[in-house]
Amino acid sequence: MKAIHYINQFFGQVGGETAADAAPSFPEKLIGCSLMLNGMMPDVEVTHTIICGDNYVTNHTDEALKEIFAFLDGQEFDIFFAGPAFMAGRYGVGCGLVCKAVAEKYGVPVI
Numbered sequence: 001m002k003a004i005h006y007i008n009q010f011f012g013q014v015g016g017e018t019a020a021d022a023a024p025s026f027p028e029k030l031i032g033c034s035l036m037l038n039g040m041m042p043d044v045e046v047t048h049t050i051i052c053g054d055n056y057v058t059n060h061t062d063e064a065l066k067e068i069f070a071f072l073d074g075q076e077f078d079i080f081f082a083g084p085a086f087m088a089g090r091y092g093v094g095c096g097l098v099c100k101a102v103a104e105k106y107g108v109p110v111i
Helices: 032-040 054-059 060-073 090-105
Strands: 002-008 045-052 080-084
Touching: 002 032, 002 090, 032 045, 045 054, 045 060, 045 090, 054 060, 054 090, 060 090, 080 090
Parallel strands: 002 045, 002 080
Antiparallel strands: none
16 A cells, blocks of 8 residues: 655654745655654555655645646655654644645545
């Protein structure tokens, strides 16, 4: 089973609050906790990490989703992960926005 993992700018090692306006990026290798997630499930391969700034996804949701969908349209995946967002406000909202949109567009389970 193939998975894609969404994380924010902090977990994506882009930066803290000063990088919260970062637009989505799609590194060529797994980043941060995507590596850990990939090692936790023997039947699931995390193939890509999507990184997006908390402010960007919450303040420019339509643009962020358009950019994320443009990337996802070229990928094969069976499940989509976001977080861990813990009790974080903007990060949690961002994860929820992206998961809802991915589930609706691609019909895959989201966590």
